[in-house]
Amino acid sequence: METPILAVEGLVKRYPGGVTAVDGVDLAVPEGICFGLLGPNGAGKTSTVEILEGIHEPTAGTVRYRGRPRDRRFRDEVGVQFQSTVLQDFLTVREILTLFRRLYPAGRDVDELLAEVALTEFAGRDNRHLSGGQRQRLLLACALVNDPALVFLDEPTTGLDPQARRNFWALVERIRERGTTVILTTHYMEEAYVLCDTIAIMDRGQVIAEGPPRELLDRHFREAVMELPRLDLPTVPALSRARVEMGRDVVTLLTDEVNTTLAELTAAGVDLQNLRIRERSLEDLFLHLTGEGLRGG
Numbered sequence: 473m474e475t476p477i478l479a480v481e482g483l484v485k486r487y488p489g490g491v492t493a494v495d496g497v498d499l500a501v502p503e504g505i506c507f508g509l510l511g512p513n514g515a516g517k518t519s520t521v522e523i524l525e526g527i528h529e530p531t532a533g534t535v536r537y538r539g540r541p542r543d544r545r546f547r548d549e550v551g552v553q554f555q556s557t558v559l560q561d562f563l564t565v566r567e568i569l570t571l572f573r574r575l576y577p578a579g580r581d582v583d584e585l586l587a588e589v590a591l592t593e594f595a596g597r598d599n600r601h602l603s604g605g606q607r608q609r610l611l612l613a614c615a616l617v618n619d620p621a622l623v624f625l626d627e628p629t630t631g632l633d634p635q636a637r638r639n640f641w642a643l644v645e646r647i648r649e650r651g652t653t654v655i656l657t658t659h660y661m662e663e664a665y666v667l668c669d670t671i672a673i674m675d676r677g678q679v680i681a682e683g684p685p686r687e688l689l690d691r692h693f694r695e696a697v698m699e700l701p702r703l704d705l706p707t708v709p710a711l712s713r714a715r716v717e718m719g720r721d722v723v724t725l726l727t728d729e730v731n732t733t734l735a736e737l738t739a740a741g742v743d744l745q746n747l748r749i750r751e752r753s754l755e756d757l758f759l760h761l762t763g764e765g766l767r768g769g
């Protein structure tokens with residue numbers, strides 16, 4: 473097997489006061505993929521990612537970049553988009569990017585990068601006067617300025633409106649198409665589903681599930697989800713192949729035999745006009761595995 477671009481073994485992070493934020497994490501990220509790290513609040517994602525980025529030291533464990541301990545090469549070949557970066561007041565978009573570019577011996581052409589993140593028309597604007605989406609694109613450009621082989625994106629779309637989020641997804645897809653490996657933390661399950669080739673779900677400092685999103689869903693769920701307004705199903709008839717969850721407004725039927733369940737509902741005279749049938753989502757998987765919802769929804 474090819475050497476992963478980044479691999480960690482036996483990662484542990486304990487903070488003073490006795491909190492074990494990371495409790496024995498092993499991960500291997502193959503080159504060229506988008507790898508997602510998910511988990512509920514306090515699961516240990518930030519602690520893990522900051523160790524991977526080289527910002528914090530682990531209490532125990534090893535991190536390897538291209539099979540070797542990290543050195544100067546790691547710094548030159550890796551980009552990080554932090555959740556909140558303080559940018560110098562008064563500087564324009566182009567000036568910020570030029571400043572970041574000078575930190576590295578090699579990298580991208582600033583104007584080309586501005587075009588890639590759709591900021592050419594804002595190049596002369598004071599960075600304080602950017603919209604949320606424009607600012608995130610600028611921070612992304614800063615993370616890409618050294619033409620990294622591996623880029624970390626830490627909750628890059630938190631707080632963006634749906635349109636800006638989708639624009640950002642298109643950029644991430646383009647980065648990946650260029651062959652750059654992406655490590656993404658996110659609270660948005662749809663984002664992980666759309667962008668990530670592989671995800672790892674963390675809970676209480678440990679990785680509790682890992683794999684391609686589609687495969688994880690197939691591994692954990694065999695049932696389809698049928699939803700009916702409660703008004704249409706005030707009392708549920710006997711159903712041989714479905715589990716029933718009575719919500720306040722919606723009745724959810726989990727069935728491994730959609731045809732049988734439909735036939736039984738029809739035979740009982742239930743009006744199916746407003747029936748919805750959907751597949752299980754990563755959101756369902758997340759709830760199933762961690763028993764918790766995600767901040768940010």
Ligand SMILES: Nc1ncnc2c1ncn2[C@@H]1O[C@H](COP(=O)(O)OP(=O)(O)OP(=O)(O)O)[C@@H](O)[C@H]1O
Pocket residue numbers: 487488489491492493511512513514515516517518519520
């Ligand atoms: N500097 C610190 N000192 C002490 N405890 C910390 C420190 N940083 C994080 N923790 C604790 O470690 C645990 C894991 O936190 P971490 O921020 O890594 O989780 P997270 O999954 O990133 O959460 P979130 O989604 O809320 O950002 C939490 O219980 C947190 O309170």
